[in-house]
Amino acid sequence: MINFNYETEFKLDSEDYISKWITDAIISEKHKLEEINYVFCDDEYLHKLNVEFLKHDTLTDIISFDYSVGKIIQGDIFISVERVVENAKEFKASFDEELQRVIIHGILHYCGYKDKTDDDAKVMREKENHYLSQLA
Structure with a gap:
């Protein structure tokens, strides 16, 4: 199960579509989804956690x-929408592309990838580029 939570005015478009994309990526990486909670927030909220x-x-x-155990994926992912906006500008990417990159980045960490x-x-x-290409 994937849950999307909002601690800011932002609201993700196409939650069902993004959930399926994340689930398919987890399956492709030979893992099993238990539960992931995404929390979209602002810089202040995420800075406090950091x-x-x-x-x-x-x-x-x-x-x-x-909180994953073996290949069973579970955890909480907090994303600062403000940082995504800034990073999109810096990397000359669209907001949606940068947001999707961050969303899948967290999943790839859960699947064992480091950076x-x-x-x-x-x-x-x-890996990020591979999964981003599946959204197009």
Whole structure:
């Protein structure tokens, strides 16, 4: 089950379509969906979580709390809509494309992909692009 929650004025279009896309990606990665809660919020909300739980005093676009067990995916994914807007401008992408990239990025972390090294980040970006291409 995928739940979409809103702590800001933003509302995701096509929740059912995005849910199916996420579920299909999880299945493609040979994992099983249990429950994912997406929380769309603003910078202030996410910054507070970043400081409190991760001890990072910085703005970020996404924080995910992974409660997965083995290949059973479950967790909470918090996304700052304000950061997505800024990142879309910086990367010269549309808001929707950047939002979809962040949405699938969290899922790929749950499936075991990392992005701390250059090599890992390259693999993560390739996977993101692969799943983004399935939305077109």
